[in-house]
Amino acid sequence: MKILLNGALGRMGRCLADYVAAQPDCTVAAGVDRGGRPPGLPFPIYSDIKEVPQSADVLIDFSSPLCAQRAMLYCAAARLPCVICTTGLGASALHTMNFCAQEIPLFNSANMSLCVNLMQELCRMAAEVLGTGYAVDIVEKHHGAKLDAPSGTALALADAMNRGGDYSICTEAQSTVPRQEEEIVLHSLRGGNLAGEHEVQFSGQNEILRISHTAFNRDVFAVGALAAARYLIGQKPGLYNMKDLIKK
Incomplete structure (x- = not known):
C-alpha cells in the first residue's frame, strides 16, 4: 500500500512516517508540506499537493483545516481514497468533505484512537x-x-x-x-x-x-490512521468513521 502523506513534517506526520517505515506491507510514496524539503527523508516532499507526480493507493492527512480541505478536493479529482485526521474543521471543510464523499471513500474521525x-x-x-x-x-x-x-x-x-x-x-x-x-x-x-x-x-x-x-505518545493515532487507510481501500464512495472500522 502506497501512502500520500499530507502534513508530512508535522508532529503526527513524522510519527506516522516512522510507523509506516516499520510496516512490511506499506510505504510513504510522497509527502506534502509547506515546511520545506529537509534532507534525509526516505520519500520526496512537495510544497503543493498538485505537484505530486507519484501514484498512491490512499492519502492520509494530518495537517490543517485549509490544507485538509485542499487534500479532499485533490483526492476527489484523482479518485483517491483519503483519511482525514485533522481536527478543528470548520463549516466550509465539512461541506467539502460531504461533497467529496460522494465521489470517493473518505474516512474522518475526531480522534484515531x-x-x-x-x-x-x-x-x-x-x-x-x-x-x-x-x-x-x-x-x-x-x-x-x-x-x-x-x-x-x-x-x-x-x-x-x-x-x-x-x-x-x-x-x-x-x-x-x-x-x-x-x-x-x-x-x-x-x-x-x-x-x-x-x-x-x-x-x-x-x-x-x-x-x-x-x-502517552502519538503512536496510538498513527496505528489508528493506518488501520483506517487499510480499511478504506476497496470501499465504495461514502463517508466512513471509526464506528465502521470497529464493526469490521
Whole structure:
C-alpha cells in the first residue's frame, strides 16, 4: 500500500512516517508540506499537493483545516481514497468533505484512537442514565503547539452526550454562574509535550463519576490512521468513521 502523506513534517506526520517505515506491507510514496524539503527523508516532499507526480493507493492527512480541505478536493479529482485526521474543521471543510464523499471513500474521525472512540460510547451511556441532574465537565490537555481549542475529541465527546439535545455545550468562559446542570462545560489546557488527555466528569449532589483517557505518545493515532487507510481501500464512495472500522 502506497501512502500520500499530507502534513508530512508535522508532529503526527513524522510519527506516522516512522510507523509506516516499520510496516512490511506499506510505504510513504510522497509527502506534502509547506515546511520545506529537509534532507534525509526516505520519500520526496512537495510544497503543493498538485505537484505530486507519484501514484498512491490512499492519502492520509494530518495537517490543517485549509490544507485538509485542499487534500479532499485533490483526492476527489484523482479518485483517491483519503483519511482525514485533522481536527478543528470548520463549516466550509465539512461541506467539502460531504461533497467529496460522494465521489470517493473518505474516512474522518475526531480522534484515531480505538479507546477514545470507546470512551465516547461510555460517556453517551453515562449521560443517558444520569440525565441532566449531573453537571458535566470535559477537561482536555494537549501540548502547547496544538492549534485548536477545545480539541476535536472534546467536542466529539460533548456531541455524543448531547444527542438528545438536552444540554448546552460551552467553554469555561461561556458557562453560567452559578453553574447550570444542563451545561456541558469544556476546559482546555495547553503546554509541554503531552500527546493528549481527556477526562469527563459527572458531578452529582453526593457523588462524582469520572471517565478518562490518556495517550502517552502519538503512536496510538498513527496505528489508528493506518488501520483506517487499510480499511478504506476497496470501499465504495461514502463517508466512513471509526464506528465502521470497529464493526469490521
